[in-house]
Amino acid sequence: MDIVKFPSEIYLLTLTSRLFLVILPLLYLNFIYWFKPPITIRSNVLLMLFIYLTVGLNHTLIYYLSSINGFSFPQLGLVLIIMFGCLLMVLPIKPTAIVTVIILCVFVAVNIHLSHPLTELIFMLVIFIVAAAICLMVNLTGQKTLYQNYLLINRLYSESITDGLTKLNNRRSFQEQIVRLNAIAVRDDGALGLIFVDADYFKIINDSCGHSMGDEVLKKLARVIKDKCRRTEDIAFRIGGDEFAVILYGVNRAKLEATCLEIVESVANFNLNNNGEILKTSVSVGAALKTNSTKISSDKLVKLADEYLYEAKKNGKNQYCLKTI
DSSP states (O other): OHHHHSOHHHHHHHHHHHIIIIIHHHHHHHHHHHHSOOSSTTTTHHHHHHHHHHHHHHHHHHHHHHHHTTOOOOTTHHHHHHHIIIIITOOOHHHHHHHHHHHHHHHHHHHHHTTOOHHHHHHHHHHHHHHHHHHHHHHHHHHHHHHHHHHHHHHHHHHHTBOTTTOSBOHHHHHHHHHHHHHHHHHHTOOEEEEEEEETTHHHHHHHHOHHHHHHHHHHHHHHHHHTOOSTTEEEEEOSSSEEEEEEETOOHHHHHHHHHHHHHHHHTOOEEETTEEEOOOEEEEEEEEOTTOOOOHHHHHHHHHHHHHHHHHTTSSSEEEEEO
């Protein structure tokens, strides 16, 4: 359109300004989004604010070149740019408002320099301010809604993978994490330890002392297991009524064996007060360790840990059995 509207000495300037102030920044932004997708909606805020600013200044520059050479150029085109920056790019409200003010100040300065009628300038300025205010309000409302939805989704997901009583991760989370961590361990030739814990006399305590005492046993047992997860790679789960699991990534046999022993001994030292009567309980522990070079499926690892849990129960309970693969 510039080639049609303007003579060569003007459209060479306008095309150059469009190239460096509009096209190249937009191409660079598209390049980033294509080859490095953003992690969050805020990942490229500074670049997008810069693009909004350069596009707005480019419009004013072309408007100025048109005016001094006696050609018409629509001032209202700035409304579309304001909509682009204040609404469509979903930018943070405060910095976007600041950039908008800068663009409008430059626009006003150019009009004053060109000695355009003050009433016309005020009229256009009111239109731009109203358009910017409406777009920013819609943007703000949309961002608040998106953020509330994000919090809701996070909360629902957290609840879906968390056991309500013990606050440990639940069976669903266990199934996801064992597959994920085993795949990483197999890929990176890393070690992976899996521990299954089962309360030996939970049904007796639950039936004879009531569900409240049973719940107290489960919560104390959960705290013991949670205390063994001292690294970010260690995750504790409640996978059934009185069944628990622990995944330890990058652990060696000595560490895994020590963890199993600590769990058994800690639970054996429980003193459960039931209306003045001291109750004792214990756990059986089965563990499987995938060593660095072993290739094994997560299902096989779970099966081995489960087999050694029942081996510990068969051997008299209150003990652990461990298998290194």
